[in-house]
Amino acid sequence: MSKPEQTAQAALFVSSTGSDLLANSLLNKGTAFTAEEREAFKLKGLLPGRIESLQQQAARAYHQYNSFSEAINKHIYLRMLQDANETLFYYLLEQHLDEMMPVIYTPTVGEACEQFSEIYRRPRGLFISYPDRHRIKELLDNVDHQDIKVIVVTDGSRILGLGDQGAGGMGIPIGKLSLYTACAGIDPAVTLPVMLDVGTNNPQLLDNPLYIGWQHKRISDHDYDAFVDLFIEAAQTKWPDVLLQFEDFEQQKALPLLQRYRQQICCFNDDIQGTASVTVGTLLAACKVKGEQLRDQTLVFAGAGSAGCGIAEQIVTQMQAEGLTQAEARSRIYMVDRQGLLSSDMQGLFDFQQQLAQSADKLKHWPVDSTFISLADTIKFSAATVLIGVSGQPGLFDEAMVKQLHSQCQRPIIFPLSNPSSRVEAVPSDLLHWTQGQAIIATGSPFKPVKLNDQWIPIAQCNNSYIFPGIGLAVIAGNIHSITDEMLTQASEVLAEASPAGQSAGENPALLPALDDVFELSQTIAFSVIKVAQSQGLAAEMDDSQIHHAIKQHLWRPRYRPYQVAKQALDQVYAETFDNECKQQK
Ligand SMILES: O=C([O-])CC(=O)C(=O)O
């Protein structure tokens, strides 16, 4: 009998009863509590008489979900369901992942963060406010479930492309962790969303009487660093093996935080490393459609922040793997930011930008004013074949630029990656019309297929959600201590291999696997990442079949398990083997 089925069937020992049990979202089954359970757990009379199956409950939930027409109201409904009954929430997601992902995640989660204080219903996750900085251990001890394995943490300073959302940024860790469960089967009981509430510089939030966070200007510099240190230290002391995902920290902080803590705690920054990994994987898939390699491309980036530079660095690594020298690879990548094309003689560049600046000598030969080289000129004079948008500037890619790019190659690769959809640099239908259907496109937020000349062209969603759930599964199943660039590169390659682009013929194949296949994909990523981690001495020793077994063992599925009354006062919500549970009861 395979492990996931076993965990789905094995009994859990539960000590809560009555309304406490119904209020516990991890244990609540609502109308699906059996007659015996209703007796044993003092639920008689607290529920309507009819006993329902998970499927019947899901049919009602889907009916209620469909009664809302606005995406934000659907989001509120699903979040409410999650807070009431997580098994039902994830079962519903499993049935309708394609439809509901944009509602629990980007783009709707952006709106949910902006309106967080207005739509707030029930608490979820941990809010660590600056005034509580000396009590962080106590706050962590207050977390209900104590076996935490994955934390997603933000300070709300750069939520998607929507800027500072203060405490409202909590919507992001909540949404990302839902995907850990929906896309990689991570048990929701072992996940913890964390908001480091260090204030906000968003004037609307500072003036909003309903604002739910610490209504104070952001603390900064040394005070900020010391606060994050306190959090990291407390989290690591309490959960030494926890995986920490940094999410949506503003540019000045993102890379320094990663560099500071990378050696100390098992962590990664999703916006830098997750975005880079998924983008390189999608670029490799796009190159397959062209029948070329990444080393053959010349790339222009609109946006040279930590996300753009993170992607560019991973492209350099990939091009080297394809045989270029590092200098050759760097010379093929052009980074354009507010100050125009980055060149080696510019003042005030961040270190991570400096390495990606083009040589000023080379640019001297371009027939332009070298004090400011625009995006349009960069596309033209670099003879670019790939255009990547990480600028957060809606509409930045205009018709003239795109036509110029198309005049330089038959199949331009164009990835307007900014999130949410309201920030996208160009919408796919325009890109396809401007290039007579020749552009190979991927976006950061979801877009519907585009109809062109009676043909439907699918638009790939080049989103971190293809990568981070599998990385998390690898860390948990493989006991990985540290996340390296090689592991993220490996994840890109697995993604590219899973792309239908290499397999199906036709001019416009899907670039990325369907969302329905993400659950399988995450397991494949987890397996390959564990292998890389082992080769680097960073994971548990296991042979291949043990790795497969460990991965399966950690897959939580949204199915109700039978409950038995616990003799000890401890609810058991983490999926372990039936044997272990029995032993613990003895
Ligand atoms: O959440 C997403 O869709 C991707 C992401 O990390 C970001 O844009 O910050």
Ligand SMILES: [Mg+2]
């Ligand atoms: Mg993010």
